[in-house]
Amino acid sequence: MNFLKSIAVAFSMYSRIPMPRFEWGSDDMKYHLIFFPWVGAVIGALEYGWYILSKSYSIENIVFTIIAMVIPIIITGGFHLDGFMDTSDALSSWGDKEKRxxxxxDSHVGAFAIIHILILGLILFAAIYSLNSDCFIAWCFSFFIARIISGICVVKNKKAKTEGLLSTESNTADDKAVFVWLAVQFVICCILVNYLFKVQLTVMxxxxxxxxAYYLHTxxxxxxxxxxxxxxxxxxxxETLMAMALAIFSYL
Incomplete structure (x- = not known):
């Protein structure tokens, strides 16, 4: 039961996929980060399904690219993009740590957030548009891998604030168990991708x-x-840098 509740908590927090409603307790939050990457797995599976569908019906590459960009936003509800925009505003403020x-x-969106999200979108569009078949399929795994590393960082790095969602997650999570299971998932995923796309995995x-490195330094x-x-x-x-790297590899 706790296993199923942890899955429901993870998908309720990090996606818009309907989940059973129940009152969360601290025990339900202990292991939910283990299942955070599986939101990425769902995104990757849908991206692959969209790829198969587009090939079957000879859908134009520009339409394919746009839908491929939209799929993660539909599944997550823009959850991570919200953080990207807030962080972009904070980094562009040139203020001290407290101001950032x-x-x-702040719930308001600044001009720099809009500028940065447009740049990110254009770069991602160009990258996806340029991917060959093998590189696109390999990129489908990036959603799973990125969330594994994000989850590990949550339990293994210093928090900037003592309040907020991330602090609550960290305080209630079983850090050792979460780290071990996320690491196991990372290794298994890399073994699978290495078997299918060895060079692409290295690029990713x-x-x-x-x-x-940029994330932790920032x-x-x-x-x-x-x-x-x-x-x-x-x-x-x-996710965007992995797409960019694979796009460059596609051209090379």
Whole structure:
């Protein structure tokens, strides 16, 4: 029962997929991060299904690309994009740490958030449009992988704030169990992708490592730790950089 509740909590928090309603307790939050990557697995499966459908009906590449971009937004409700936009505003403020953290809490959207989301969207569009078949299928795994790393960062890194959703998740989670199970999922996923797309996996992991280093440096130097918005920002950056790297590999 706790297993099923943890799945429901994870999908309720990080997706718009309908889940059974019940009153959450601290026990239900202990292991939900283990299932956070499976929201990405659903996105990846739908992306692959859309790829098969588009090939079967010879759908134009521009239409295919637009729908491929929209699928994650439909599943997550723009949850991570919200964090990306808030973080973009905070980083563009050139204020001190306290001001940046205050901007993260502000519900208003600034001009820099709009500019950055447009840039991110254009880059992602160009990347997906340029992917060959093998690289696109490999990219379908990026949603799962990015969320695994994001979950590990939540339980293993300093938090910038003592309140908020991320702090609550970290305080209620069984850090050791979550880390072990996320690490196991990461290894299994990499073994599978390596079997299918060995070179593409290497390209993706290099891009992931770059985005992770940038994420941790930004969190530490600009905010004093990670936050929920920064975690969403990282997921968006990681997925886009992996798509970019695979697009470059496609051309090469």
């Amino acid at each position: 953290l205050a901007i993260l809490k 992991l290099l891009a992931l490592l770059l985005s992770l 969190a530490k130097s600009k905010f004093g730790g990670i936050t929920g918005d920064l975690a969403g920002w990282f997921v968006c950056i990681a």
